[in-house]
Amino acid sequence: MKKLHKSLIAIACAGTLCAGVAALAGCGETETKGEAYGLVHGAGYVGYASITVKGDKITDATLSEVCLPTYVLAGDSVADADKVSDTVMDHGSEVTKVFYKTVSYGDVTLTYEAGKGYMNGTTSFADMMKDEAKAKAYYDAVMSNSVSVTIGSAKKTDILNKAALSKDENGYWTRKDKDGNDYSRWKMNRDATVNYVKEHGVANLTKLVKSEEKAPDVKEDKDVTYWMDGTINTGATWSDFYKADASGYLTYAQLFINAHAAATK
Numbered sequence: 484m485k486k487l488h489k490s491l492i493a494i495a496c497a498g499t500l501c502a503g504v505a506a507l508a509g510c511g512e513t514e515t516k517g518e519a520y521g522l523v524h525g526a527g528y529v530g531y532a533s534i535t536v537k538g539d540k541i542t543d544a545t546l547s548e549v550c551l552p553t554y555v556l557a558g559d560s561v562a563d564a565d566k567v568s569d570t571v572m573d574h575g576s577e578v579t580k581v582f583y584k585t586v587s588y589g590d591v592t593l594t595y596e597a598g599k600g601y602m603n604g605t606t607s608f609a610d611m612m613k614d615e616a617k618a619k620a621y622y623d624a625v626m627s628n629s630v631s632v633t634i635g636s637a638k639k640t641d642i643l644n645k646a647a648l649s650k651d652e653n654g655y656w657t658r659k660d661k662d663g664n665d666y667s668r669w670k671m672n673r674d675a676t677v678n679y680v681k682e683h684g685v686a687n688l689t690k691l692v693k694s695e696e697k698a699p700d701v702k703e704d705k706d707v708t709y710w711m712d713g714t715i716n717t718g719a720t721w722s723d724f725y726k727a728d729a730s731g732y733l734t735y736a737q738l739f740i741n742a743h744a745a746a747t748k
Contacts, residue, residue: 499639512538515590517746519738520618522734524723526609526732528650529588529622532742533679538611541743544680546735550648550655551608552586552641565608565634569597585633586643588624613731625649661699675718676735685743687712691725 514726516535520696521635523530535543557566561583568581586593586601593601593608601608624630625648646652656669680688694711698720710717710724723729725736733741 509747510723514542515746517742517744519741519745520611520615520693521738521741522612522618523548523735523738524732529612529618530733530735530738531622532738534685534739534742535742536746541684542744544677544739546677546739548650549622550650550653552630552643553582555583555643555647557581557583561634569599583632583642586630587633587638588630589620591620622662623687643719654715672719672721676724678718679712679719680739683712686738688740689725691717
């Protein structure tokens, strides 16, 4: 009976010791999540990436994007006082578009000025989004349906909402596959990128190069090819997964690198 009692004490002590030195010995390692926000895809969208690590292994990763307020145009039914017409560049061509004049969320009020875009006082909205904390605030406002548009004396939150601005919901970059069915090339690229990061980490994200292999289900005039990590095909074809000369915005690779750094700091 005494021997059994001593054995139980030894087991209990071993359990306590393991809990106390978990960080050193690897016993009971906990998961840590890192997040990153910033302008992506030509500085036209706000991206969010997260990476969860346990020890030196990535256990989860996510990626999403929200559009800027200029993605949604004001219609003919909107009073002239609540909208602004402007000539802007759109995919290399000058076009005239009509934007909502006043957009707000939290303590931020944006006013559209022709020739300048959305301004917060004397600061452009794009310049604001270069600050990660401000990019996060805008992303969170979109995802919580808290971005409002001023129409007359009312602030409406059903226009620039999550359904309109989140690429997961607004049908962004929908194309036809080889069988004529609609599918989201953005989601295809997002999912492929997330899977690559989960399986291979972030170490080679700044070494990616475009292959000559064209995606077989693409029906577009431009040449769409895969990004490669040596012999590993990432499955992603988007234009700026990684670019060494990207300026004014983050590539998706850098967004994930930032998230990983936040998780491992």
